[in-house]
Amino acid sequence: xxxxxxxxxxxxxxxxxxxxxxxxxxxxxxxxxxxxxxxxxxxxxxxxxxxxxxxxxxxxxxxxxxxxxxxxxxxxxxxxxxxxxxxxxxxxxxxxxxxxxxxxxxxxxxxxxxxxxxxxxxxxxxxxxxxxxxxxxxxxxxxxxxxxxxxxxxxxxxxxxxxxxxxxxxxxxxxxxxxxxxxxxxxxxxxxxxxxxxxxxxxxxxxxxxxxxxxxxxxxxxxxxxxx
Amino acid sequence: xxxxxxxxxxxxxxxxxxxxxxxxxxxxxxxxxxxxxxxxxxxxxxxxxxxxxxxxxxxxxxxxxxxxxxxxxxxxxxxxxxxxxxxxxxxxxxxxxxxxxxxxxxxxxxxxxxxxxxxxxxxxxxxxxxxxxxxxxxxxxxxxxxxxxxxxxxxxxxxxxxxxxxxxxxxxxxxxxxxxxxxxxxxxxxxxxxxxxxxxxxxxxxxxxxxxxxxxxxxxxxxxxxxxxxxxxxxxxxxxxxxxxxxxxxxxxxxxxxxxxxxxxxxxxxxxxxxxxxxxxxxxxxxxxxxxxxxxxxxxxxxxxxxxxxxxxxxxxxxxxxxxxxxxxxxxxxxxxxxxxxxxxxxxxxxxxxxxxxxxxxxxxxxxxxxxxxxxxxxxxxxxxxxxxxxxxxxxxxxxxxxxxxxxxxxxxxxxxxxxxxxxxxxxxxxxxxxxxxxxxxxxxxxxxxxxxxxxxxxxxxxxxxxxxxxxxx
Ligand code: SF4
Numbered sequence: 001x002x003x004x005x006x007x008x009x010x011x012x013x014x015x016x017x018x019x020x021x022x023x024x025x026x027x028x029x030x031x032x033x034x035x036x037x038x039x040x041x042x043x044x045x046x047x048x049x050x051x052x053x054x055x056x057x058x059x060x061x062x063x064x065x066x067x068x069x070x071x072x073x074x075x076x077x078x079x080x081x082x083x084x085x086x087x088x089x090x091x092x093x094x095x096x097x098x099x100x101x102x103x104x105x106x107x108x109x110x111x112x113x114x115x116x117x118x119x120x121x122x123x124x125x126x127x128x129x130x131x132x133x134x135x136x137x138x139x140x141x142x143x144x145x146x147x148x149x150x151x152x153x154x155x156x157x158x159x160x161x162x163x164x165x166x167x168x169x170x171x172x173x174x175x176x177x178x179x180x181x182x183x184x185x186x187x188x189x190x191x192x193x194x195x196x197x198x199x200x201x202x203x204x205x206x207x208x209x210x211x212x213x214x215x216x217x218x219x220x221x222x223x224x225x226x227x228x
Numbered sequence: 229x230x231x232x233x234x235x236x237x238x239x240x241x242x243x244x245x246x247x248x249x250x251x252x253x254x255x256x257x258x259x260x261x262x263x264x265x266x267x268x269x270x271x272x273x274x275x276x277x278x279x280x281x282x283x284x285x286x287x288x289x290x291x292x293x294x295x296x297x298x299x300x301x302x303x304x305x306x307x308x309x310x311x312x313x314x315x316x317x318x319x320x321x322x323x324x325x326x327x328x329x330x331x332x333x334x335x336x337x338x339x340x341x342x343x344x345x346x347x348x349x350x351x352x353x354x355x356x357x358x359x360x361x362x363x364x365x366x367x368x369x370x371x372x373x374x375x376x377x378x379x380x381x382x383x384x385x386x387x388x389x390x391x392x393x394x395x396x397x398x399x400x401x402x403x404x405x406x407x408x409x410x411x412x413x414x415x416x417x418x419x420x421x422x423x424x425x426x427x428x429x430x431x432x433x434x435x436x437x438x439x440x441x442x443x444x445x446x447x448x449x450x451x452x453x454x455x456x457x458x459x460x461x462x463x464x465x466x467x468x469x470x471x472x473x474x475x476x477x478x479x480x481x482x483x484x485x486x487x488x489x490x491x492x493x494x495x496x497x498x499x500x501x502x503x504x505x506x507x508x509x510x511x512x513x514x515x516x517x518x519x520x521x522x523x524x525x526x527x528x529x530x531x532x533x534x535x536x537x538x539x540x541x542x543x544x545x546x547x548x549x550x551x552x553x554x555x556x557x558x559x560x561x562x563x564x565x566x567x568x569x570x571x572x573x574x575x576x577x578x579x580x581x582x583x584x585x586x587x588x589x590x591x592x593x594x595x596x597x598x599x600x601x602x603x604x605x606x607x608x609x610x611x612x613x614x615x616x617x618x619x620x621x622x623x624x625x626x627x628x629x630x631x632x633x634x635x636x637x638x639x640x641x642x643x644x645x646x647x648x649x650x651x652x653x654x655x656x657x658x659x660x661x662x663x664x665x666x667x668x669x670x671x672x673x674x675x676x677x678x679x680x681x682x683x684x685x686x687x688x689x690x691x692x693x694x695x696x697x698x699x700x701x702x
Contacts, residue, residue, distance in 0.1 A: 005324065008527075009314035012473065015531035016295045024295050033296045036289075036478045037444050043282040043485035046275045067497070100515070121516040124429050140499040147517060154516045157458045175484040182480075189304070191445045193511050194462070197503035202455040205495065206367035206383065207413040208254065208390050209261030215366060216421060216428075217455025217502070 037189075042176050049139030049173035056138040057225065060171045063141025067200035068213060069221040073168075076228045077108055084163055085113040087222050088128060093161060098126040102150035105132055105165065121152040122159055129155040130163040134185075135178045136171040140199055143223065144178050147194035156196050162218040164198075167226050233582055235566030238589035245560040250389050255561050258386045262552035265496025266603065273492065282485050284607040287543035290476055291534060297443040297476045298525070304446025308508030310521040318348035321526050325350060325435065325468055326357050328522055332466055334359060334432035340450060340457030341365035342437030343381055343546060344470040344526055346568045347581070350435070362427045364456040366420055373400050379562030379570060382494050382548040387561045390416065424456070434460035434518070438471040439545070440486060441523070444479040446507055448523060451490060453501045461506065467518035469506070472526045474542040486545060489605035493547040529581045537616045541576050543606040550600035550610055556593050565590060572600035572610040579617050584624065591617035 017024055051059060061071045074083050088095055096116045099105050110117055122129060131151040135144040143164050147153045156162060172178060175197075186192065202217030213219055234241060245251055270276045290297060302312045315321035321344075329337060337359055339345060351372070354361040363372040367385035371378060373396045378384030385393070394410045397419055410416055436457050438448040448469045450457045461467040477483050491497040510517040533539055551557040551571025562570030567578050567587065575590040591614040600610040 005313045005315070005320075008316045008320060011316055012314055012525070012527045012531055013295050013298065015527070016298075016473075016534060019531055019534035019536070020292065020295070021535065022295070024299075029293055029296060033293050033300070033478070037300065040444065040479035040481045042481050043286070044275050044278045045484075046273060046279075046488070048273075063498075067501075124425065142499055142503075147514065148511070149513050149515050152514075152516045153458070153462050157455050157462065175487065176481055179480040179484070189444055191308075191447050191505065191507040193507055193509070193514060193517055195505040196458070197499070197505070198501065199497075199499040199503075200501050202453070203501055204366045204417060204454045205261065206365070206370065206385055206454075207393055207416055209257040209383070209386075210413045212414055212417050214421070215417060215454035215456070216364065216424065216459055 040179075045174050045176060046139060049137070051138070051173065053169075053171075056173050057168050057171050059138040060136050060141055061225070063138065064200070064223055065141070067141055068203075069141065069200050069223050071223045071225065073225045073227055075226075077104070077226055080108050080165055080224055080226065081110045081113045081115065083224055084130065085115055087163065088115075088161075091161070091220065094127060096126070096128055097163075098122060098129045098155060098159065100131070100149055100151045100155060102132045105130060122154040124158045126155075126159045128161045128163065129159040130165065131155050133164050133166040133170065134195075135181055136166050137173070137175055137178060137197075138171055139174050142175075142197050142199040145196045145198065146182075146192040147196075148192065153194050153196065156198065157202075157217045160214070160218055161220045161222070162201075163222045163224065165224045165226060168228075171225070233567040233578075233586050235578060235582075235587040235590055238564060238566060238593055241564035241566055242560040242593075245564045250392060251387050251561050254387050254389050255558055258380065258383060258552065259558050262383075262495065262548070266493060266549060266552070267496075269492040269496040269498060272498070273488075276489070276492070279485060279489050280605055280607055283489050283545075283605055284543060286477070286482050286485055287545075287606050290478065291474065291539060291542055294473065294476065294534065297478060298473060301441055301443040301446060301476055302525075304443065305508070305521075305523055306446075308446050308521075310446065310508045310523060313522060313524045315524055315526045315528075317528055318526075321348045321470065321524050321528075322350055322353035324524050325470075326353060326359075328466060328468055328520075329354070329357070329359055329433050332432060332520075334466070336360045336362065336427070336431045337433045337435055338362050338364050338428055338431040338460045338464065339368070340434070340436035340452065340460040341368050341384065342435065342470050343378075343568065344437055344472055345435065346378060347528065348470070348526065350470070362424070362431070364424050364428065364460055365452075366417065366454060366456075369420055369424065370396065373397075377563070377568065380548060380551060381546050381569065381571075381573075387563065428456075428459040428463050431460070431464045433466040433468060434462075434464040435468045435470060436461050438469050438475055438523075439490065440477045440483050441471055441475045442477055442480060442483060442505075447480075447505045448507075449483060449503065449505050451487070451500045451503050453495070453497075455502055458502055458504055461504075462517055465518060466520040466522070467506070467509075469521075469523045470526065471523060472528065473530055474544075490545055490547055493549040493603065493605040533580050538576065538580050538613060540608050541573070541580065541613060543608055544573055544577070545606060546573075547605055549603040549605065550608075553599040553603050555595055555597060555599070560593075565593070572614070573608070576608075576610060576613040576617065584617060584621055591615075591621065 098118045133143045134146045201221040202215045204215035205211050313324045351361045363369045370385040380386040439451045440449040491500045509521040557571040565574050569577050578587040596611050
């Protein structure tokens with residue numbers, strides 16, 4: 001921080017305090033803030049996603065389809081490559097696929113298919129990519145993906161067709177459950193560099209409010225739920 | 229301030245807008261699109277009202293403790309390897325961004341949609357410094373080509389028809405074959421997508437706004453549908469986040485509450501397509517993401533609103549619902565408001581940020597019908613705040629004498645709610661009877677500027693307040 005922005009910082013905080021008639025050292029305020037940060041109390045959670053797990057998986061599918069994702073269930077991780085090959089073939093897409101270094105994806109039987117795999121981030125030349133989700137949210141049909149070499153963020157946005165694998169057990173009811181998982185995974189107050197909450201394929205309504213899919217991100221979002 | 233306000237000419241602007249057939253056509257799409265979708269999304273969520281209460285209370289809590297949350301947020305950003313810059317004014321904010329660009333020898337800057345960028349006039353500052361600034365949100369891209377400013381906070385090109393977009397693309401994209409077909413929105417989108425892809429991949433710095441800044445984790449959040457904000461922030465070496473100080477939210481759980489009301493109020497989606505949480509720069513082992521992560525925290529008059537009757541305006545989460553439901557916005561569009569923020573929220577915020585002398589007519593740009601307040605996800609009492617400005621304007625004698633005369637009568641009644649209800653009740657019944665035959669008036673005495681262009685519906689013989697009560701909502 002340069003000197004000028006540190007003067008600005010002091011001014012802005014000073015102005016806020018003058019306007020609020022506070023000093024910033026009041027014990028009750030300091031402890032209310034510390035408590036909220038430590039306890040992260042939850043707001044109202046809609047009943048929609050508060051179901052038993054099987055019903056959550058069903059709701060996740062319904063909601064994701066409602067916002068124009070396609071969703072398929074497979075019984076086990078062994079079935080994922082064949083499903084991906086089928087999806088690409090039926091959409092008349094080339095049999096290519098880019099992925100990160102996620103060991104769960106790497107362990108799948110890709111050699112059973114004719115797919116040409118490449119590995120790493122996208123530089124904008126890939127038509128199809130596959131990622132593994134961190135979690136899913138039944139309430140809104142949303143996927144949560146975290147950044148890293150396992151699932152590079154560029155794969156979520158540059159390819160035209162994005163396929164996301166999610167384990168049924170990682171589908172939760174609500175956003176709050178995803179925050180809880182992130183805290184378990186990273187520690188409270190810590191975050192991965194990027195968390196992408198993705199709800200359907202990219203869209204725009206900027207021309208006469210006509211809803212169009214495939215604005216800057218993927219035109220197709222295909223979700224494969226692994227049941228076992 | 230690079231965007232010179234034309235708010236003082238609101239009345240002239242409004243007259244021009246009412247005569248513009250393209251604008252009137254485009255505004256029809258805005259109204260029909262947004263209001264029906266919001267209503268459908270709200271109908272699907274029984275907890276909406278409870279969530280709006282929670283969102284209001286949460287924002288009030290943040291504002292009362294803003295200094296402490298900002299300090300915590302800053303500490304967390306720094307701990308995650310990011311930089312925080314504080315800017316008192318637009319000029320300071322632009323200077324900070326330019327400094328960051330210069331340090332990296334940047335030539336090209338891509339931009340996600342950011343109202344703060346519009347507020348500080350960043351594009352002009354970048355271009356003056358010899359940098360290419362490329363707006364990447366489709367709507368923002370269209371208006372950048374047109375040399376215009378956004379007319380709506382979430383639908384920046386809401387005033388443009390598809391025929392106009394086609395003409396602009398043909399004028400600017402001269403490398404493409406002139407016989408190409410560009411008549412439907414899908415072909416326009418595909419063309420913009422292709423052109424902007426190149427820009428994304430070539431950019432040195434990406435600038436985005438932020439919907440929320442999370443104090444718990446030092447995270448900035450953007451909420452978008454197109455994915456342009458994400459390409460803006462993951463491809464260049466440097467990501468700069470522009471955010472005003474009131475964007476702070478204590479914890480991730482608090483963002484859940486705001487996310488649940490934001491997209492529903494804005495576009496009628498349950499969630500926008502991309503909600504992206506960013507914390508610091510590229511980590512060890514990452515194969516993509518920015519090497520530098522900067523946040524510019526802008527005050528620009530907001531700290532002075534705290535503790536005043538306008539503090540409630542700082543709860544705003546920029547969903548746009550108030551303008552989508554505003555009969556004045558629907559009639560004249562966003563540009564008539566003359567500065568960055570249009571509609572009811574602009575009528576309250578603009579005088580706070582650029583001064584009531586620069587924006588005196590805006591708080592009068594209202595029928596006080598109350599629809600804005602009835603849809604605001606954080607329950608900002610927009611009509612009440614507009615009234616506060618009218619009273620201030622009156623006290624400062626900035627209004628012409630005729631307006632002052634009328635206002636003094638109005639203020640007399642407004643301070644006496646019983647009398648106001650009685651007086652407006654009588655007037656409504658008289659108007660209701662007089663207009664019964666036709667159901668609407670094509671001319672109203674003293675309201676020529678309004679009825680020249682549209683019909684005033686005849687009142688149903690009851691005031692808004694009494695109908696509201698009768699429906700058991702008051
Ligand atoms: S004032 Fe309320 S309705 Fe208007 S943009 Fe802000 S949050 Fe939305």
